[in-house]
Amino acid sequence: MRARSCYLQTRKLVFIGRPLSLNCKLCLTFLVSALLTVTAAAADISGIILPVFDFTQPAGTNGWTPAHDISQIARVEEGLLIRISGSDPYIIGPPRNYPSGIPLWLNIRLRSDKGGMCQVFYSNAGFSEPQSVRFSVPQDQWHEARVRLPSLGASYRIRIDPPGDSGTCTIAWLKFEPRVVIAPPTWPVPALPQVGPADPRIKSGDLEILHGRDVPGQFQIRVAGNLMAVGNTNAMLGYMVGSTPKWMPLAPVTNGAFRIATSKSANSQTDVDSIKIECSIPDPDGATWRIEQSFSIHAPGIVRIVSTATVDQARDVFYLPMLTLLPGLGSFGTNKTQALFAGVEYLENEPSSSTADLNPPASNRQVPDTAKITFPLMAMAVQGRFLGLSWSPDRDGTFCAVFDSPDRIFKSTGHLMGLLFPGSDGNNREENSVVPYDPARLNPNQPLTIQAFVIGGAGDSVVPAIQQYVQLSGLPPTPPMGMTTNQFLALAANGWLHSTIRDGNRYRHATPGFNSAPAADAALYMDYIAACVTDHELVNELGDAARSALAEVAAADYNSAQIGHVRFPAPALIYGAVPQNIIKSTTHAQNLLSQFVADGTIFYKPPASGPDYSSTHWSKEANGFAATYINALLEEASFAGNPGLIDAALRHLRALDKFRNTVPRGAQTWEIPLHTPDILASAYLVRAYVRGFELTGDQSLLDQARYWAWTGVPFVYLTPPTDKPVGLYATIPVLGATAWIAPVWIGLPVQWCGLAYAHALHQLSAYDKQGPWEQIADGIAISAIQQTYPTNDTAYRGLLPDSFNLRQQSRNLPAINPATTLAPAIRALHLPTFYQFKPFRSFGLYVHAPGQLTDIEERPNSLRFTVTPWSQRPFYLLINGFGHTPTLQINGTATGLGPPHMFQASEGRLILRLEKRAVVELGYPALASLNIEWLRSTSLAKLSWPAKAADFALESTQTLESESWTRLTNPVIANMDRLVTTDAIVGPMRFYRLAR
Known part of the structure; x- marks a missing residue:
């Protein structure tokens, strides 16, 4: 009214x-x-x-x-x-x-x-x-x-x-x-702490800490003998008496007030393995402060620091530095190669809290809300070395972290990493202020303690610091899903059937605000769920809806008419029209190629109207922007099986070498600046490099996939951001804001971006079983299930919220269709394989299957495997890469290549129409069959393979349980149509393979 x-x-x-x-x-x-x-x-x-x-x-x-x-x-x-x-x-x-x-x-x-x-x-x-x-x-x-x-x-x-x-x-x-604030003082400028050869020092791997004998903070940190960071000998303490704020130096005022001691364990390999300092400091209002700090060897390259502050009278404290590191002071200054504040900053040699990704005041994030920190790690890489600071997070928000690169707070001529009391919760301080609005009470004689870890070693980026953090802290277990697998499948089914994502027989990508369209993946996932559940009424309803949805899609568009963020070329493998969809993939790949310049570069082009999202970046290109196109190009070319398209896609993939050891950025330029660090960039880069490795066997491509996988980890919550049930393995999308303004995505999970990353990690885990990828991917999928709208939300049941509010545990619209969650969740919940791309590089063959390939046997002149589909209906197997006509057996019976199958000789393509589980055997010679002969008299192995496989490399390992294969560089000679080398047999067993 x-x-x-x-x-x-x-x-x-x-x-x-x-x-x-x-x-x-x-x-x-x-x-x-x-x-x-x-x-x-x-x-x-x-x-x-x-x-x-x-x-x-x-x-x-x-x-x-x-x-x-x-x-x-x-x-x-x-x-x-x-x-x-x-x-x-x-x-x-x-x-x-x-x-x-x-x-x-x-x-x-x-x-x-x-x-x-x-x-x-x-x-x-x-x-x-x-x-x-x-x-x-x-x-x-x-x-x-x-x-x-x-x-x-x-x-x-x-x-x-x-x-x-x-x-x-x-x-x-x-x-x-x-809204009023306590202003900071004019900070005393930090000086280089002086240490001498007789001062205590501890060494752990390449990491060394030396401590002087005069004041707290009088320490230097070295990595491989090079000065990396120092403490702050000019630290201050701020507290309130009544309404009067007071500041005082955190330094002894009398002789004997500072003490330092060292210790050594009986089995220590070093002269000293711990240092402890104690300092008593009176304040002007009659209380005595006791500051203690201990440094001890924790593991190679890791030093544990425990900081404790105690006061004998109650004090209302608004500034108490528990630990301060000043990287670069006295050494490399304000430069760096990279820096990281997990969940908040991911930097090249550029300032933190910059306006390249978001506008003030949100850009000011020196002392962020602790719930924005995805895990407790600040790190910096410079001159081939890295230094990191981690800490044990507290659940009650007692402490907070400060990060400034370069250090504009204390003006130290270096950088700043530190841990402070009181904490930061998003409301109790400006997030660029080390001083909160209100003090926090310290009760008398109650120690305030925080544990931290300094890490250091060799590295050209911050990735080794991330790896060392994961090794130090481990990964958390996946959170409880809150429902059974069958309940989740029923919830997802209801998302397709009964939420506002559905519009008759068409489906929206998200709701509200999105139009409906024909969607083959909607039909496919409904059929998949129907194959996995036992509720007959639900099975029938899903089947009817899937048939009606598929009827809306032109057969040639089965693979392209998809509304999920994670897509597979699977609809045509279930519903048919594989040749027509191959033509569509070929056309799409050619269109993608046309957007690159000759050297494999693709440039961001600002729209005719609207923001230029490259305006705050130093270039018109970015790794994530390029990888978006290259990944799509590789996947379309792989399905089409066109050698020319595959070669072009691989050339463009290798052009990404210019971005080695950089920050993932620029994959969401429909609303996010090109400069902005981005988990989706990590996802597309991993997917592109994994597919490149699958097509070539080139180990360097797999190495790049690993690197980019690690760059996505800081976007994942590996520690709980709140005490609420949803938070672990939630993923923030970018370290910035839409159009530099809002929403600000730091601390605001957007799980669909994480699910794209999880899908990439699942792909990588097949080839890097020693990595943490399976657990991270599964955790992300389970978090998505936790975030999904529940059954009692009649409009959005079974849908994924666009974003999730961690403190309030509430969901934000629009709500996204179930396909994006289902893709990684199927793997995480150990459900039947939805789709598999399997390379057989020794034959030059590549298989696309709507199910799982097992029982694989590769012989010099034949390839045999079992395919187990998830569907009970007839399905199709696509095999690309034939150089001539193979022979075929299905379930042990010789079979022709005519209908219902199709062999396209000029395209090197075989399309099989199969029913249920089938054993497929192809009579086809391997490109790179390896012959091994043991020369007993010399303890050598003689190895030979066809000269036509000259682009394969010889690798060996001592156990098949290991994923570590060593590439041999032994001299190779040509003998007729064979390549021959020898290798000394070391150990009881030796295995060899040809790889590319």
């Missing part, structure tokens, strides 16, 4: 000549000396009146109007009831005057039956995205949010966009208050 006037409550802030209370602090200015007490100095804001909109009062809704996608607003006893009727709902309030020059807090109490993201706009003109804030709201419970607003001014209106696209949201009130 429209109201004639607004009932406005006001609060008057009055100061009556006494010290400022902690409930309303003002910005304070400090001067620092050796020991200094500071008093408040602030502008006079007495008499300021701030608006309060109390919708529980009879006239509280006056002036508020339903502006868009709102069917009704009405005042009820609990507040303003908003009935939502569309995907972009908002209400607008009356103009009000706010004090200029004073940042504000907005406090809002609301309840949403959907939950999700709420957005508040503020403007005295037109509303725009930059003049707005977002916060998450839990589902169906009262929630009080406290969000930062800048200073406003006269005649500002507030617009509220409640969560959801239907249902109701009730707002009780909006209140405003000044």
